[in-house]
Structure formats: structure tokens, C-alpha cells
Amino acid sequence: MKITFERASLLTALSRAVRAVQRRNTIPILANVVLRAEDGRVTILASDLDIWITSRVAGAVIEEPGVITLPARTMEEIVKKLPEGAQIKFEYEPGKPNASLRAGRSRFSLGTMPVSDYPTVQASEWRSSFSLPVKPLKSAIDRIGFAISTEETRYYLNGIYLHIHRETADAAPQLRMVATDGHKLALDALPAPAGIDDRLGIIVPRKAVTELSSLVEEAGESIKLSLSDSKIMAETDQTTLVSKLIDGTYPDYQRAIPRDGGIRCKVSGAELLAATQRVGVVSGEKGHLMRFDFTAEAITLSARNSEAGEARDEIDATLEGGQITIGFNWRYLVDLLDRLGATAGEVDIEFRDPGTAGVFRIPAEPNLLAVIMPMRV
Template identity: 45%
Template sequence: MKFTVERAVLIKALAHVQSVVERRNTIPILANVLLSAEEGVLRLTATDMEIAVVEEVPGVQVVRPGRTTAPAATLYEIVRKLPEGARVELDHGGGEAPLKLRAGRFHTDLAVLPVEDFPSMTEGKLPHRFALGAGQVRDLVDRTRFAISTEETRYYLNGIYLHAVDSDGAKKLRAVATDGHRLARFQEDLPEGAGGIPGVIVPRKTVVELRKLAEETQEPVEVHLSETKIRFDLGSVHLTSKLIDGTFPEYDRVIPRGNDKVLRVKKKEFAEAVGRVAAISSERSRPVKLSLDRNRLLLSASSAEQGQAEEELDAEVVRYEAAPIEIGFQARYLNDITDQIGDEVEFRFADGSAPTLVMDAEKPEALYVLMPMRV
């Protein structure tokens, strides 16, 4: 195998594929990227056996077609440090011979591992197929991924639950994530072809890689799906992933229906006030208390070591005739949710100990549930 490629083209492709490679693993071949060159196209593949990224790079000057593997992190670092505008030549004579890399006056030899040892994750049928706009993908991920659980013992919560639903007489594609303390739900109109899809849990690492790739394109994203695997086609990049083999909980049961005390507050003012009052506490959870009366919202926090802080905000209180409510939340959880909301946040309370519903006043497709804490 021998080919020449522009450094800028190669570094972009390597950045996409090498990020899925685990730095520490017990299987040496998984630290490598598979390079396949033929008829003007270079194909790079990396996998950790759970997800795989394949990128096709056109316009490559292929002198001798072939395939080999190379250490992904090392190759990426070398190419990254080459001067801009450099042309990179990669030459492999076959077998156990090293992969020779040349760029200007620089050259190096990289050890290779047998192509036959490189695992394939891209095989198998994916019967369901539909397309989403890149912006829709970014919305589905951004508005839910912060609530993905990191507890490995609750592995079925370690991803985003993607499924089709009937919502108020309309068919929707819905993404849900929860860690038991907060729940995030976002939905888009159901795309053509997605009507019969199974409910699947897309793993956290896959979600992270998908979001990075979706940031770089405005083209539609094709989704191919089975009950055990999912593939996202983003132009020349193909991200394939196993799905989490588990049952996502019946999340509808924790979404409160009777919260009749409604508070609307400006998102920017609220988020900044939460940050100020929470700064008094050094605790990781940083609890913030919301004191709600008919005509005001008071935020407060206290610390045995530092003292206390409070701030009063202008807020619109709707349908509120009850006694004052005091309810506490983790500051970080409040900010995670408000980060995804537009200009105005709507809180719906039942009482000081019940789950609270949080909504985007301008985007009803987004819905959040937040569990209170003692303050």
C-alpha cells in the first residue's frame, strides 16, 4: 500500500476516528486504525468493539492499493505536528514491514499489526432507516444527554432512550435520559421511515461521538437501526454502535401531571442568581432553596462554614393561591436544565417535596423533571 494525501485532509479524518480508540486496553489491535487505500479513496476505521467510526477520504493519490493498521494515537500526534500544507506519504510493503511515513524532510517508521486481527463491527442487517436534520440531531442530544446516568450498576440508564410515540394525536421521535435525580425528554416530528422502529438505548460514548460529528455538518443524518445496533451516516463518516441491552424504565410514571402552581422567570437572571447564591457553599451538591410566594421568588443557600446568601427575583406567579412553598434543588441540576432553555423558564410545582416539572416556555417539545432535596 502506498498513497499521498494532504495533511489537512488526513488530520481531520484521523481526529474523527482516533477519538473512539481506548488508550488503555488489553487487546493491542484496538489501539490501531485500519487504513484501506484503493482507487483514489482512503478509508480509515477505528473501533473499541462497542462503537466503530469509518471515514472515507476521496481525492487521495493511491500509488499502490492495499491495507494495513497503524497505532491511532501516535499517527494522529505525528500528523497533527506536521506543518500546514504538508503532503503526507504513507508506504507499507506488506506483512510485518513497518509503515513508512514521509512529509518533506521528516520520516518515521511505525509498527503495524496484522490486518486480519482487526475486528469488524459494521456487518449485519439494519432494517429500519430514516433521516434527521443535523440540527435535529444536535437538539435531541443537547437537550437530554446531561441527564444520562454515570452509574455503571444501572447500565440501562447509561444512554439516551430513542423511540417513537403518539403524543397528543401526533407521531413523534422522542429522546429521554434520566439518572434518577432528573429526567430530560425532548421530541421531534417522527421522520418518514421511523414509524416501526424499536425503542433503543444509545450508549453515552456513542452520544458524545455523534454530537461531535453532527457539529461539523449541515447535511441530513441517515439513521440505520436494528434491535441491537445503530448506524449514523454523516456524509463521508459512518458511526456504528452496539445498543445497550436492557429495558429503559417506564419514565412516564415519574412525570407529574397535577402540578398546578406555575412560576415563570427569565432564564438568564435565574441562572446567574443560582450561581451567586450557590457560591456560598463548598458542598459538591450545593443546594439552593426556592421560596415561592404569591408575589415573589427568593433564592437562598447556606453553609455552616461560610454563612448564607439570598437573592430576590422578579417572577410571574400563575394560578397560585396556596401557602408559600419552600423547595430545594442541587444548583448544578438547575443549571444543567436552564442551559437548554431559551429566554423564559417555567416551573410547575405541587408542593415542597414532590417532583417539579420544568419547561421551556417557548419550546414545548422539551420537558424536564427535577427531584427536590432537603435544605
């Protein structure tokens, strides 16, 4: 096996694939990547048994094809440390314990493990394939990801729920994306693409969501997604991501969204974010309770901490439907305002009563919505 690499191309492909490698592995071979040179192209594969990332190496010259596994992070660090523009010569003789890597006067010997021991992704029957525009997909993932649960006990909340939604029977179908941890919820939607299954209802796990967000950055105008009963695959020209789906039933999240709240507030997102951060300084590390008093022309924010003291601030707002006092976890509110892009303009907030969740909307984004459950003041 003999290959010549351009340093930049090899490092790019390695860095993509190595994202699938866990820092600590109980299965030793999962600390390796599979380097494969065949059919005129070179690929690097890495997996943690939940996701598989295959990255293609551009510009590699194959003198002798072959396949072997190599220590992932060691190889990545070596390539990082080599000078820019370096030509890297890789050689491996089947049956030998080590492979060699040379660049200029630098020499490295890397331990190998047989590729037959490396777990492969089981073939899937992709029941639907479709393409999504990159920018709206990236925006939706980034805006609602803050609401994904991190509690392993409710594993079915540890991802983003994708399903087909229609506002009315005659309305055009939407691909709706939802995340919630039971305390906060966020959703966004894109027009349903051609080729998508109307019965779609899948939960994409958190790690796959993170990798998909990174993957779309290298895509062109659109990215291809394929679905089976248990997996999702995303493809660009240089990378293929395959991930298991979460096997579970997503809760009826629409029950957590209050309807017909009688109290409505309009406020600058930037001012609300800044005031929340200021007052939050004294709230302490437990509870994160902040009190919000909504009156006809202002919002008063206040927090109290027996150790740090008290804080109070006030910003202009417009309220309709009556006054209300409600408590929120201020960190949730900061995440919501920051991730939803609320700082770019006005935020609409809707309430029913102090014991019901607040609904946050951005007027310029009609498909975007977030909910925060209240705290007892």
C-alpha cells in the first residue's frame, strides 16, 4: 500500500472523520480510522458505533491500493505538526505491524490493527431520499439545538424530532424540526422537499445533529439526506455521514405550546437579552430564577441572592391584555434570545397566566417558535 498525500487535503479529511472518534474507547479499534485506497480514490472512515463518518481525500496519488486501520488522533496530530505544503508519503506492507509515514526529513512509524476487526455499518434499505437547502437547514439546527435534552433517562428527547406537519388539511406540508427537554422547547420548519415520506417521524440524536450542522458548512446549495427505518445518511461531495436514529416515541410536544394566550408583549430582543444578562449576574449558580413584571409600557426584571445581593432593571415594552408577573430560568431565556436571533429585532411574547409557559416568536420568522416553562416566583 503506497499513497502520496497533500498535507492540507489529508488533514481536512482526517479532521472530518476523527470527529466520530470518542476520546475514551472501551473497544480499542474504535480509536483507529480506516484508511482505504481503492478504485482510484482514498477514503478515511471513523465510527463510535452510533455514527459513521467517511471522508474522501482530494488529490491523493495511489501507487499501490490497500486498506488498513491507523491510530486516529495520533495520525491527525502528526499531520497537523507537519509544515504547510508538505508532501506525505504513506506506505504499508500487509502482514507488518507498523505503517510508515514520511514528509521531508520527518519519519513516523504507526501501529496498525487489521481492518477485519473494524465494525462496519450494516447495509440499510433507504426508503426515501431528498435534498434540503443548506442555509435554512443550518439555521434551523443552530436555532433550536439549545433545547435538546441532556438527560439520558429520557433518551427520546436527546435529539431533534423531524416530521411532516400541516397547519390545515389544505396547507402545504412542512418539514418541522422540534427540540425540547421538558423545560424549554423550540421548533422551526422548512417547506417539505420533493421525495420525502409524508409519514416521516424520526428522532436524530444530538451527536448526529452536531455533525450534520458541521457537514452542511462544506456543502454547496443543498445536501442530500436518505432515511431507513433505523438510520439517516447525509452526503456531500467529500463526506458521508451515517447515524443511527433514536428508537423511541417523541411526546406530543404541541400540548406544551399554550394556545390563545390573552396577554401579549412586544419588546426589543437586544434590550431584553442585555437586561437579562445584567440582572442574572446576582442570581447565583442554583435555580437561576428571575422575576419579570410586565406592565403596560415596561418590563421590570429582578433577581435576589442571599449571598450576592439583589439586582433590578427596567426596559421599554408594549403590553396588551393586562399585566402579569412571571418567573423564568434566566439562562434559558438568554439561550433562547441568542440562538433564535432575537437580538436582530423585535420579539413577541405571549402569556396565558403566571403558571403557563411563555411563547416567544420572532415576527420576521413565522415558522420559528420557542417556549419556556415558568418558575414559581
